[in-house]
Amino acid sequence: MSYEIKKQRILELIAEMVEIDVNEVKEDSDFADLGIDSLMALELAVYLERDYNIFIKEHELMNLRKVEDLLSFLKTN
Structure with missing residues (x-):
């Protein structure tokens, strides 16, 4: 995808x-x-794990403040 x-x-x-x-x-x-x-945010993380096999650690999740932060994370993982 x-x-x-x-x-x-x-x-x-x-x-x-x-x-x-x-x-x-x-x-x-x-x-x-x-x-x-x-x-x-935790629900969103669960969705990403379930549907995209993208795992966001709790400390990483807390650093994602904006939508663009999450999108950048997706690009690099």
């Missing part, structure tokens, strides 16, 4: 989680500004 497809699916998942239109989720969006709390 290409990075662009993964990226789009992640943006859609984030939008679903916080119940907003996917077009409102920008790469420079801050997770806190989107209303994503630590529990939602």
